[in-house]
Amino acid sequence: MASPKTPRTAARKTAAAKTAASDRSVAGVAAEAAASKGTAGKSEAGKPTAAATPTAAATPTAMKKPDAEKKPDAERQPDGGKKSVGRKKPRAASAAGSESRLAMVRRARRINRELADVYPYAHPELDFRNPFQLLVATVLSAQTTDLRVNQTTPALFARYPAPEDMAAAVPEELEELIRPTGFFRAKAKSLIGLSKALRDDFGGEVPGRLEDLVKLPGVGRKTAFVVLGNAFGVPGITVDTHFMRLARRWKWTEQEDPVKIEAEIATIFPKSEWTMLSHRVIFHGRRICHARKPACGACPIAHLCPSYGEGETDPEKARKLLKYEMGGFPGQRLNPPPDYPGKPAAPLGAG
DSSP states (O other), X not given: XXXXXXXXXXXXXXXXXXXXXXXXXXXXXXXXHHHHHHHHTBOTTSOBOGGGSOOTTTSOGGGSOOGGGSOOGGGGOOOSSSSOTTOOSOHHHHHXXXXXXXXXXXXXXXXXXXXHHHOTTOOOOSOOSSHHHHHHHHHHTTTSOHHHHHHHHHHHHHHOOSHHHHHTOOHHHHHHHHGGGXXXXXXXXXXXXXXHHHHHHSTTSOOOSHHHHTTSTTOOHHHHHHHHXXXXXXXXXXXXXXXXXXXXXXXXXXXXXXXXXXHHHXXXXXXXXXXXXXXXXXXXXXXXXXXXXXXXXXXXXXXXXXXXXXXXXXXXXXXXXXXXXXXXOBOSOSSOOTTOOSBOOOOTTOO
């Protein structure tokens, strides 16, 4: 038999009912507030704002990348012989963002020194015997490989050995000889024009001054510095596509204009190093630090590169990307210097 309700018991039940109702009311308000906050967390364009972004504490554990999926340190390292197994990445890569100007200059000069050890035989990769041949070959090298130029110039120089001969050339005949280099009509026009200028203004001799060379048809600063540095011993920085790419990858400059890049690099290195620096950087760009897929895992200066990891880091796969003598293949010159360790290239049409 149920006990009779006393006034005190009834009062307790009434209070409990009020508390439960209050709790339900608070929960409803909280739910409405959460829904309102979620709606306010989106901008008018529908993009979530910071308020709507889940915190780390609210992120499900399943969303976190398992440790087992992370590659071990040893798999990410080049085998250049200078890094011990277990280092996370080349030292320069982690500090590039906060590198001071002084630290960058020191690193850049160290890269130059180490490239000198890697490529002690660095040289211009165009075959030439005198300043005129080098000038002509450099003009022809635009938008093509040095190899194709070297395969083309033997017949060209046999037909036109001096500026006076090329100045008197029949355009169609000259075009046919240089056709393999591409853009042969524009190049033929430049070659005839610069040959006439050499004949009429410089006594048939290639001038040894920058201001004179850049006045010749088809000759810009890059071509002029190639001629000055390798035919006259005048220091110059050759900013071609390889040099531009590597200077930016190594954080020597952020410029994109060749003249501005040249000016910035000139403040980093002593003038006496400019010509050989150009050869070493271009050699490295052609052989290892390629435009589309750098061979990071086979790079001997990876420990100094802030862009390490842009290319293939697996040592075995990276070695397959090496070109010219680094990969055991012929170089670009038919007649390379005596100290060149690679194989000479084959003449046009051979093999």
